[in-house]
Amino acid sequence: MGDHHHGPAKGFGRWLFTTNHKDIGTMYLWFSFAMFILGGSFAMIIRAELFQPGLQLVEPEFFNQMTTLHGLIMVFGAIMPSFVGLANWLIPMMIGAPDMALPRMNNLSFWILPPTFLLLASTLFMEGGAPQAGWTFYAPLSTTYAGPSVTYFIFCIHVLGLSSIMGSINIIATVMNMRAPGMTYMKMPLFVWTWLITAFLLVAVMPVLAGLVTMMLMDVHFGTSFFSAAGGGDPVLFQHVFWFFGHPEVYIIILPAFGVVSQIIPAFSRKPLFGYDSMVYATASIAFLSFIVWAHHMYTVGMPVAGELFFMYATMLIAVPTGVKVFNWVSTMWRGALSFETPMLFAIGFLILFTIGGFTGLMLSIAPADFQYHDSYFVVAHFHYVMVAGAVFSMTAAVYFWLPKWCGRMYNETMGKTHFWISFIGFNLAFFPQHFVGLAGMPRRIPDYALQFADFNMMSSIGAFIYGASQILFLYNVIAAIVAGDPVSDEKVWDGAEGLEWTIATPAPYHTFETPPAVR
Amino acid sequence: MGFEAKRLCKLALGPVLLLMSVIAMAAGDEASEYNMAPGVTAVGHQVFDLHMIILGICVLIGAVVFGVMFYSIIYHRKSRGVTPATFHESAKVEIAWTVVPFFILLAMAIPATTTLLNIYDNDDAELDVVVTGYQWKWKYEYLSENGENVAFFSNLRTPQTEIHNTADKGENYLLEVDEPLVLPVDTKVRFLVTANDVIHSWWVPALAVKRDAIPGFINEVSTKATEVGVYRGQCAELCGKGHGFMPIVVNVVSKEEYAQWLATKQADAAQIKKLMAQTFTMDQLMERGKEVYEVNCLACHGAAGEGGVGKPIAGSAIATGDIAIHLGIGINGVPGTAMQAFGSQLNDLDQAAVITYQRNAFGNNMGDMVQPIDVYKRKKG
Numbered sequence: 005m006g007d008h009h010h011g012p013a014k015g016f017g018r019w020l021f022t023t024n025h026k027d028i029g030t031m032y033l034w035f036s037f038a039m040f041i042l043g044g045s046f047a048m049i050i051r052a053e054l055f056q057p058g059l060q061l062v063e064p065e066f067f068n069q070m071t072t073l074h075g076l077i078m079v080f081g082a083i084m085p086s087f088v089g090l091a092n093w094l095i096p097m098m099i100g101a102p103d104m105a106l107p108r109m110n111n112l113s114f115w116i117l118p119p120t121f122l123l124l125a126s127t128l129f130m131e132g133g134a135p136q137a138g139w140t141f142y143a144p145l146s147t148t149y150a151g152p153s154v155t156y157f158i159f160c161i162h163v164l165g166l167s168s169i170m171g172s173i174n175i176i177a178t179v180m181n182m183r184a185p186g187m188t189y190m191k192m193p194l195f196v197w198t199w200l201i202t203a204f205l206l207v208a209v210m211p212v213l214a215g216l217v218t219m220m221l222m223d224v225h226f227g228t229s230f231f232s233a234a235g236g237g238d239p240v241l242f243q244h245v246f247w248f249f250g251h252p253e254v255y256i257i258i259l260p261a262f263g264v265v266s267q268i269i270p271a272f273s274r275k276p277l278f279g280y281d282s283m284v285y286a287t288a289s290i291a292f293l294s295f296i297v298w299a300h301h302m303y304t305v306g307m308p309v310a311g312e313l314f315f316m317y318a319t320m321l322i323a324v325p326t327g328v329k330v331f332n333w334v335s336t337m338w339r340g341a342l343s344f345e346t347p348m349l350f351a352i353g354f355l356i357l358f359t360i361g362g363f364t365g366l367m368l369s370i371a372p373a374d375f376q377y378h379d380s381y382f383v384v385a386h387f388h389y390v391m392v393a394g395a396v397f398s399m400t401a402a403v404y405f406w407l408p409k410w411c412g413r414m415y416n417e418t419m420g421k422t423h424f425w426i427s428f429i430g431f432n433l434a435f436f437p438q439h440f441v442g443l444a445g446m447p448r449r450i451p452d453y454a455l456q457f458a459d460f461n462m463m464s465s466i467g468a469f470i471y472g473a474s475q476i477l478f479l480y481n482v483i484a485a486i487v488a489g490d491p492v493s494d495e496k497v498w499d500g501a502e503g504l505e506w507t508i509a510t511p512a513p514y515h516t517f518e519t520p521p522a523v524r
Numbered sequence: 525m526g527f528e529a530k531r532l533c534k535l536a537l538g539p540v541l542l543l544m545s546v547i548a549m550a551a552g553d554e555a556s557e558y559n560m561a562p563g564v565t566a567v568g569h570q571v572f573d574l575h576m577i578i579l580g581i582c583v584l585i586g587a588v589v590f591g592v593m594f595y596s597i598i599y600h601r602k603s604r605g606v607t608p609a610t611f612h613e614s615a616k617v618e619i620a621w622t623v624v625p626f627f628i629l630l631a632m633a634i635p636a637t638t639t640l641l642n643i644y645d646n647d648d649a650e651l652d653v654v655v656t657g658y659q660w661k662w663k664y665e666y667l668s669e670n671g672e673n674v675a676f677f678s679n680l681r682t683p684q685t686e687i688h689n690t691a692d693k694g695e696n697y698l699l700e701v702d703e704p705l706v707l708p709v710d711t712k713v714r715f716l717v718t719a720n721d722v723i724h725s726w727w728v729p730a731l732a733v734k735r736d737a738i739p740g741f742i743n744e745v746s747t748k749a750t751e752v753g754v755y756r757g758q759c760a761e762l763c764g765k766g767h768g769f770m771p772i773v774v775n776v777v778s779k780e781e782y783a784q785w786l787a788t789k790q791a792d793a794a795q796i797k798k799l800m801a802q803t804f805t806m807d808q809l810m811e812r813g814k815e816v817y818e819v820n821c822l823a824c825h826g827a828a829g830e831g832g833v834g835k836p837i838a839g840s841a842i843a844t845g846d847i848a849i850h851l852g853i854g855i856n857g858v859p860g861t862a863m864q865a866f867g868s869q870l871n872d873l874d875q876a877a878v879i880t881y882q883r884n885a886f887g888n889n890m891g892d893m894v895q896p897i898d899v900y901k902r903k904k905g
Contacts (some may be wrong), residue, residue, distance in 0.1 A: 233740020440558035450768030
């Protein structure tokens with residue numbers, strides 16, 4: 005048995021060849037943070053240009069490259085890999101498994117990511133520049149009218165899809181086969197449940213995205229006309245296929261965030277999660293509905309009215325399971341014994357701001373009103389409330405919550421709370437005014453705007469700079485904790501935390517649950 | 525719970541009233557900088573009302589949810605020494621908050637459906653206008669019987685100096701065009717929306733119209749403005765580098781004024797037709813060519829022909845080479861590049877003038893010219 009308890013290998017080889025779920029999780033988390041900073045710096049360029057009317061810093065071509073890469077890198081490079089990293093760290097520890105089911109594939113699915121994003125970022129230096137058609141890259145702007153970088157972009161999307169599919173197969177295999185005896189499905193922590201459902205969504209829609217970019221490749225290089233009416237194709241087909249991937253994609257991003265918050269709120273309310281069963285069913289309903297609402301992103305393309313009505317009703321229905329979730333979280337807090345450490349602050353921030361994003365989502369689902377909202381800054385505000393205040397806040401909460409367990413050292417609580425308040429204020433200052441300019445008629449993705457939008461845009465830019473700067477504090481706090489934080493040896497770390505991951509030693513040993521734990 | 529529930533109601537009521545009054549204020553403000561404008565169409569007013577109703581419902585629900593949450597945050601803190609309750613499920617409550625929202629949604633769906641059906645009603649239009657999106661301008665063609673022959677492009681009029689901050693920005697910065705769309709008031713107008721290159725989207729908030737312009741397909745959408753005025757909008761679908769620079773201006777005028785305007789446009793068109801048969805001097809062509817160049821070519825080829833997205837014109841092999849090839853590129857464009865076929869966008873005179881200008885400006889000194897008749901012959905093959 006002695007040989008079994010070996011530690012990690014030394015040097016760079018440890019990371020390159022590792023099959024350990026904790027090492028791979030760590031790499032995913034650091035990589036996604038690096039991408040968050042890169043995508044964030046592009047956002048800073050966008051907001052700097054939009055600080056005042058007129059073109060000051062960049063030309064429109066470059067501005068479009070920034071909006072495109074900002075979206076792509078944040079979605080595919082920052083948010084998705086960060087939750088895969090979290091899954092790697094936590095799923096085995098939460099279900100009492102020694103590691104992920106497919107450790108070598110786990111290694112591969114991570115290591116194909118960095119070169120892919122390097123390639124994507126390198127298109128900035130190509131002749132003709134990086135892709136400029138937005139993260140939704142609608143044809144024919146992204147095909148017939150695109151520069152040579154589109155081919156590199158297509159290749160990158162293929163590889164990212166591969167990575168995601170491998171990651172999700174691994175999660176499905178792990179959850180289905182490696183639960184400790186007694187860990188029935190309805191005993192699994194909600195984070196595991198949301199990831200299991202997310203993994204199925206990923207396996208279902210990533211191939212659709214791959215098919216889409218393959219059609220683009222054919223149109224660009226092999227003379228087909230999938231998306232060109234001149235050759236018998238249809239540009240709107242692109243949008244249908246894209247959003248058939250794209251709508252489940254937004255739930256792929258937000259469901260694990262729901263899972264995180266469902267772990268954190270009970271811990272700091274010192275009270276079990278309210279309505280566990282209904283949370284599971286609500287998650288599954290949201291996942292199902294996500295497949296039949298895609299065309300609500302396309303109300304203005306000229307669909308028949310019957311189609312509009314179907315997609316409107318289906319989309320409105322999503323408010324029901326989403327509402328159930330919010331009500332359950334609030335009921336969990338009700339008559340608990342609340343305390344407000346940094347993870348809880350971010351979880352509550354998530355709860356408030358995600359709910360606002362949900363409300364604007366409901367407004368956007370109303371097709372006749374969407375004719376005014378569509379492609380305006382109202383939409384930009386809506387999805388940043390869901391993506392940033394939803395996914396990123398919950399991810400930040402997760403790091404503060406589990407970091408002491410991972411590295412056995414505590415972050416600085418005062419600095420953590422400061423980080424929260426600066427983030428919260430900066431975020432709202434950046435994105436709340438965007439509702440107003442959107443309603444007043446400012447289209448999205450424009451490098452310059454009319455004078456009546458000037459005040460709110462300046463406010464928005466200042467807020468964005470504040471939010472961006474607050475991430476430096478986060479980085480410092482995390483590094484300082486890892487290097488020199490106060491040691492924590494308590495297994496539970498937080499007095500209200502429940503679950504198998506809090507039963508192992510702190511810091512979490514390199515190998516855990518080599519013999520399955522007993523599950524009550 | 526009873527006592528707490530009562531306090532909760534009181535607590536929630538304050539913010540609700542506050543928010544509702546803010547919304548009521550916003551609703552009274554016609555051309556708001558922070559809310560949707562009801563606009564000048566019946567459908568637009570319906571859409572606005574719908575928007576305000578849904579916003580109101582969301583604010584109410586939000587006030588209740590956040591009220592309960594903040595009550596917990598304030599009164600159920602560990603620091604107050606409370607003991608946490610242990611309840612964690614209730615089928616009754618779960619069913620209630622599944623069913624109640626469903627009926628709220630149903631109540632929203634009814635007015636939404638009615639409004640949507642109104643938006644889709646394109647019958648009995650009195651005037652048809654074809655709207656075509658180009659990178660980066662709009663083309664308008666009138667289709668009604670007495671409107672034939674009236675077709676024109678509508679380009680951004682804001683000068684580059686204002687965009688690049690070397691001149692003060694005017695009141696309608698980026699929302700002004702050289703030739704606005706003119707429509708008669710109280711007339712149902714049907715737009716047939718399409719595009720020539722990539723997808724654009726024709727959006728005028730005050731007319732409550734946003735419809736994608738898709739190359740190869742035609743979308744229809746109607747509006748009926750009830751007030752005379754100038755209404756401004758922009759392209760709403762990312763269409764390349766000029767996406768932020770292709771505004772829409774709609775001039776809604778009285779029916780009499782509209783008839784006059786139409787007559788003038790038709791006279792102009794007849795005049796231009798006559799001009800096509802004439803022969804021009806170098807100076808005339810150069811003068812006209814400069815204007816055409818600045819509107820149509822400058823964005824890609826540069827103010828001094830130095831190039832940019834497009835190739836340089838100053839000293840280029842094309843502009844200083846065979847005149848027939850040069851003209852052919854002007855008319856047919858270069859497939860697979862951003863160089864468009866201007867044969868369908870410029871009249872023969874403007875086409876002739878701009879080619880002449882390119883061959884004799886920016887240090888190019890070919891001394892040759894193209895006459896409108898040459899363009900006509902070339903187009904006929």
